Amino acid sequence: DGRLLIWQIDSKIIANNPLGVGLGKFAGAYGVEQAKYFRQKERSIEKKMVAGCPDSGFNEYLQMGSETGVVGLGLFLFAIIGAIVKAIRRQDVCGYGLLVLAVFALFSYPFRVLPLRLMFVALLAASASQLPSSNQHFNKEHFGRYITFIIAGIILLAWIYYRTNKRIDIQNKWQETCVWIPSERYDYLVEDGALFYETLKDDYKFLYDYGYALYKQKEYKESIKVLKRGTTYSSDPMFYNIIGKCYQEIGDWEQAEKYILQAYDIIPSRIYPLYLLTKMYIEAHESKKAVTAAQKALS
Numbered sequence: 001d002g003r004l005l006i007w008q009i010d011s012k013i014i015a016n017n018p019l020g021v022g023l024g025k026f027a028g029a030y031g032v033e034q035a036k037y038f039r040q041k042e043r044s045i046e047k048k049m050v051a052g053c054p055d056s057g058f059n060e061y062l063q064m065g066s067e068t069g070v071v072g073l074g075l076f077l078f079a080i081i082g083a084i085v086k087a088i089r090r091q092d093v094c095g096y097g098l099l100v101l102a103v104f105a106l107f108s109y110p111f112r113v114l115p116l117r118l119m120f121v122a123l124l125a126a127s128a129s130q131l132p133s134s135n136q137h138f139n140k141e142h143f144g145r146y147i148t149f150i151i152a153g154i155i156l157l158a159w160i161y162y163r164t165n166k167r168i169d170i171q172n173k174w175q176e177t178c179v180w181i182p183s184e185r186y187d188y189l190v191e192d193g194a195l196f197y198e199t200l201k202d203d204y205k206f207l208y209d210y211g212y213a214l215y216k217q218k219e220y221k222e223s224i225k226v227l228k229r230g231t232t233y234s235s236d237p238m239f240y241n242i243i244g245k246c247y248q249e250i251g252d253w254e255q256a257e258k259y260i261l262q263a264y265d266i267i268p269s270r271i272y273p274l275y276l277l278t279k280m281y282i283e284a285h286e287s288k289k290a291v292t293a294a295q296k297a298l299s
Contacts, residue, residue: 002050003058003107009034010062020069024202024233027055029066031235035265048268053235056112060105079124087127094126170199174206181209189213197226204234212242220246237263241273244280253284271297 012033021029057063065073080102087095101120110116177192193210200206207230214223224246230239244260264273274297281290
């Protein structure tokens with residue numbers, strides 16, 4: 001049931017964003033679309049109870065379509081289907097391996113797991129290409145071109161290795177800073193977060209921890225900025241909850257209500273947003289709204 005709901009929301013993302021939402025931004029778009037789904041009309045209790053905030057679409061094709069649009073999805077399918085057909089026609093075992101992985105991708109997220117992603121690339125390359133027969137001779141005229149491709153590949157891999165290593169190093173430093181969270185030394189997180197922001201500004205875990213630390217340090221406007229960026233990379237309703245609390249602290253009741261309600265609409269089975277709404281309405285002297293929100297939570 002959970003998978004069916006996720007696929008339904010995935011399809012809505014593609015329908016509403018035929019050009020795609022951008023690579024890496026699936027989860028953020030998912031949260032927005034699921035909130036719309038539950039806000040449109042009253043859904044069954046079964047739908048509400050299976051709703052979550054997934055990082056992936058549990059279907060690589062629907063997620064690819066969500067991020068890159070209809071054109072990107074079409075090219076992706078064309079490459080996979082073409083390679084499978086070509087390999088199976090010549091009875092190449094790699095074609096059957098690619099077919100199995102392609103079916104698996106309908107129900108899970110194998111391309112988000114590095115070993116399986118590498119396996120997919122290897123099987124796709126092997127299926128799409130064909131080794132020359134033994135009676136074909138190596139073409140010396142193409143030797144220079146092959147060397148150029150190899151050198152370019154080595155340079156590209158070296159650049160990726162450098163960027164990845166730098167990012168991992170900064171992520172490790174941030175994890176060392178996060179050990180101060182239980183001690184509530186959020187000033188340390190704010191200090192280091194500003195230094196690491198440019199490198200980790202697409203890491204939703206970093207954005208939440210840094211944004212929350214800014215909130216705890218009463219830097220509400222900066223917290224809102226960081227957390228809003230986090231909503232483009234994550235469907236976790238806690239981003240919206242803390243944004244709402246920031247607006248509440250600066251006295252913008254309308255925006256506070258908007259964001260906390262968005263958090264509730266993403267996962268209607270969670271009580272925390274209703275608790276925040278109740279507290280906010282009491283502070284804003286909206287007694288009737290406070291009672292309604294509290295009764296909804298109790299129900």
